[in-house]
Amino acid sequence: MNSSLNFNRAATVLNLGSNTISLSALPPLALYIHFPWCERKCPYCDFNSHQIKDRVSGKSGFDEQRYIKALIADLETELPHIWGRQVHSIFIGGGTPSLLSPKGMDELLSSVRARVNLEPDAEITMEANPGSIEAGKFSAFAKCGINRVSIGVQSFQDEQLKALGRIHNGDEAKRAIHIALEHFKSVNLDLMYGLPHQSLEAAKSDVQTALMFQTPHLSLYNLTLEPNTYFASFPPKLPSEDEIDAIFEQNLELLTQAGYQRYEVSAYAKKDQECKHNLNYWRFGDYIGIGAGAHGKISFPNKITRQVRERHPDTYMQAMEQKGNALIETQEIAAKDLPFEFMLNVLRLSAGVDTNTFSERTGLPLHTISKALGQATKKGLLDENPSKLKASDQGLRYLNNLQELFLS
CATH class of the missing domain: 1.10.10 (Arc Repressor Mutant, subunit A)
Incomplete structure (x- = not known):
């Protein structure tokens, strides 16, 4: 030693x-915007996402203008806490934010720029699912200022995608990546491994297919059975721990050989292509969190606070409209x-x-x-x-x- x-x-x-704590300087500040709707809730997902189609009425859709208005009002409640601070990155997560219309996205980002001191070359990321990607729509998103997109591919194999409850197939995933690469400066692909009945060879095929696109960033997540999900109640047959270890070691070797560096437990990037927004989280930076169920962390010279907002989108919007505030918890982190x-x-x-x-x-x-x-x-x-x-x-x-x- x-x-x-x-x-x-x-x-x-x-x-x-x-x-009693004393910060010599405040950390970098980011903005997270949560979009809570998906076309379908995946059986493994424990994120705050809600199926866009109402199970009772059968109607599909969401009130985009109402939600955007709530988001902007939510952001305004945070402005007194961050006066004079610059926002270095924006991450629009979900859910499936790519379900927003280009007009809605433009209104949202324009409103943000009008209210915060956004770094001129700030990284602005949007999550997207292959089933919601259209060439014209993504061209418009890029013009709004989105410069990074993270695509939830998960797998390129139709059988695996069906087992995961995804709404896209392998060909649609490939088409979505091609479209994204045409319009955005940076593209991340989300892949999962340790899938139901997944073999070492099948896992290798997914990574090799992803590498063909030469995106600057890849995220690889081990499928886990999270509480309060369908898979937790009805668990599928997953590979053993030894098989998952073998898949991980194989993935690591493939990505290293292709020039990717593992800079975080589940994140791999080519040189200088790390996700700035997520790096800020992992370095214990600050972030404003707006939207249904969003969490935030804000530092002050003598304290650090965390916030949580109303989780359900309807309750969140009602709280913003009726009270002007959707916070359900604001807590100072104990030293x-x-x-x-x-x-x-x-x-x-x-x-x-x-x-x-x-x-x-x-x-x-x-x-x-x-x-x-x-x-x-x-x-x-x-x-x-x-x-x-x-x-x-x-x-x-x-x-x-x-x-x-x-x-x-």
């Missing part, structure tokens, strides 16, 4: 029951919880962060976590570089075990 990594386990214990929240995020990054980032983002001295750092290093889960907070290769593999060390 590197002898220079001598964390002082006998350091004075802070009174973390007090919420004792900040170390875990910080490490929960930064340890996902392959490169980690500089050690001094801990104090910059939490307002607490590093020796607050000296005991956990020592334990993690001794277990081989943390890199021994004393100037970095960085998971080792083993730490990334057993990330939950590493993160749990900082719970105390």
Whole structure:
């Protein structure tokens, strides 16, 4: 073990029951906008998304103008908390934001620009599903200012897509990628592995197909059975842990050979093509969250707060219209919880962060976590570089075990 990594386990214990912290500078600020509708709810999805077709009336659609009006009013409630701060990125997630009309998207982004200090070359990402991608519509989205799109492909194999409850097939996914590459500066493909009855060869085929498009960014997620989903109640037959490990190692090798770097647990990018918005999350940056069920994190010189909004779109819009506020929770993060929240995020990054980032983002001295750092290093889960907070290769593999060390 590197002898220079001598964390002082006998350091004075802070009174973390007090919420007094002191930030030397505020972190970068981003904006997240949630669009809560999908054409169909996928059986594995635990995100706040609602089927666009009403099951009772059979009517399909949503009140776009009403929702956009609520979003802008929601943003205005946050402006007093961020005066003078610049917004570095926007992420429009869902749900399926590409269901918005070009006119609606233009109105939304124009309204945002009129209210916040948006960085001139800000990354503006929109999530899209292949079944909602049209060439004319995507050309118009690009003119609105969208410069990055993230496509929920999940798989290129029709049998797997059917098992996942997706509304598109493999050919439609490929067509959607071609359209996106014609119109956007940056394109990400979301893929899933560990799918029902998925073989090593089938998983390899999905990654190889994705690599043919040479998009600058790929996200690979292991399918997990999340609570309150259809799959949780009626679980499909998934590959064993050993089979999933083999698929992951295969994926990593294929992507590395193709010039992608794994910069986060589930994210791979070519040089300088990382998602700036998500990097801000993982580096414990700030973000305004507007829309149904959106979460936000805002720092102040002496405190850090989190917010949660009404989850159902109807309840959210009613709250904005009737009360001018859709918050259901605003909470100051207790000083004792900040170390875990910080490490929960930064340890996902392959490169980690500089050690001094801990104090910059939490307002607490590093020796607050000296005991956990020592334990993690001794277990081989943390890199021994004393100037970095960085998971080792083993730490990334057993990330939950590493993160749990900082719970105390």
